[in-house]
Amino acid sequence: MAVRKLRMGMIGGGKNAFIGAIHRIAANMDGLIELSCGALSSNPETARASGKDLFIPEDRNYGTYKEMIEAEYKLPADRRMHFVSIVTPNFAHFEPAMMALEHGFHVVIDKPMTLTLEEAKKLNTKVKETGLLLCLTHTYSGYPMVKQARQMVKEGKFGEIRKVCVEYPQGWLSLPTEREGNQQAAWRTDPSKSGKSGCMGDIGTHAAQLAEYISGLEITKICADLNRVVDGRLLDDDGNLLLKFNNGANGILMASQIAAGEENALTIKVYGEIGSLEWHQEEPNTLKVKWLDAPAQLYRTGNGYLSSFAQHNSRTPSGHPEGYLEAFANIYRNFALTLSAVLEGDLPTKEMLDFPNATDGVRGMAFIENVVASGQSDQKWYDFKI
Structure with a gap:
């Protein structure tokens, strides 16, 4: 207290x-x-x-x-x-x-x-x-249903994790707004201010962190395809990755800031031997759980059947929306x-x-550097180095 x-x-x-x-x-x-x-x-x-x-x-x-x-x-x-x-x-x-x-x-x-x-x-x-x-x-990682997903995986509810699919499409950089007075776009597309990567550094890191956080696994290999779609842009604004994890599981990560019409459509799916989960950032109160031999279930924020971690991070009774600000809080x-x-x-x-x-911060920066290196390499799989 x-x-x-x-x-x-x-x-x-x-x-x-x-x-x-x-x-x-x-x-x-x-x-x-x-x-x-x-x-x-x-x-x-x-x-x-x-x-x-x-x-x-x-x-x-x-x-x-x-x-x-x-x-x-x-x-x-x-x-x-x-x-x-x-x-x-x-x-x-x-x-x-x-x-x-x-x-x-x-x-x-x-x-x-x-x-x-x-x-x-x-x-x-x-x-x-x-x-x-x-x-x-x-x-x-602050959303209650992300906490719930992590705990269910940790408790082995789905068996061994076999596949992780995560995507984060945005559309706000579909045009060269950094050259039209948009300050947020200007620094994010400037290598001197943003670093080696644009899209993957800005939102790809969120997707990678979420994949590791929920699955409890670590990325060990990457095969990256990075793109600069808008003419004249100095950093990537789109990318697709194949992933390998430390238990042998495979994964897919897509991040894009030129996906016209998308807002912040971060989505993750984690597949185990006997079940899977699905979570969408734009509908964060719901965790969809699917089973190999049973009907699908919807877990909802604010209910007593949730884990202590989900309940600790819930603020209102069920049915009251909790969103980005609450997760940040x-x-x-x-x-x-x-x-x-x-x-x-x-x-x-x-x-x-x-x-x-800080350990997560190191992995995040290693993710950026490994993705860029993989994107510049001709080899199929690039070892995730720290």
Whole structure:
């Protein structure tokens, strides 16, 4: 049980930033966290103007993340921030995260964790050295029915897993909007800001994380076909992967941002020896379960027959929609409950500890680098290297 609100500092997420507002709503939803300070833009003037709009106290409304971390570090323990939330584009993740860890602050960070695999490994090493917490906001793992699916697989309900099919089609980059003033499109298609991959780095990582999270397996081999469909685009905007997992299972992963008409149609199907499951992000309250020798079943959020993990991450009675914001909030809540337990000298429960961490961040960056390498290679199967 938390005995205090956790004080959060935010880096990025100021004026005209989509994901910053999502993080603040998610962090605030359970009353466990308060926004105490911020450096909300790489432009000091914009940072301070953004902080003023959010009523951050003037003396803790910083122009740069370095200024914030150094100033907060000097404050008394009962005033300084407990953790920092980093909601900047990919290229601006590593340095503030490393500086925060070096100054003793826990970290929440948007995915993918860094710009390169080397940076991710360094952060993971620092987390292990310091014993601090790092939470990676792979939102979709926060849905109650995703938790339910994971537990059913873990309990062997479907027998050995044989096949995993996951797809994440979007249509918002079907036209060259990065050249038409769309800031979100501009940085995501810029290698200097996004990294080696566009579509696979942005949403393919979500699909891969979900496949491993629900199945409990790890990807060991990849055969990748990456495409740049829109003329002049510098990074992939579409891709198809064949996968091999560490138990011998096979899989298919499709991610596309040029699938005109699609919104965020993330879908996963997991097939075992005696049954299978199916979950759609655009209808997240329902988990479809199918059996080899019995009628299909629908599991629904908010019911007492669900696992402790699903119930821990449900907020309303059955029939009341719980969506993206609630799933995002579940990531923050589990992190906050774990951090509060650590601060009180208590042991977090297994349900509290169920959030993506630095190890997941390393696997995410390895996924990006291996997919790009496979896409550039002529060999059929490319070993998943970390």
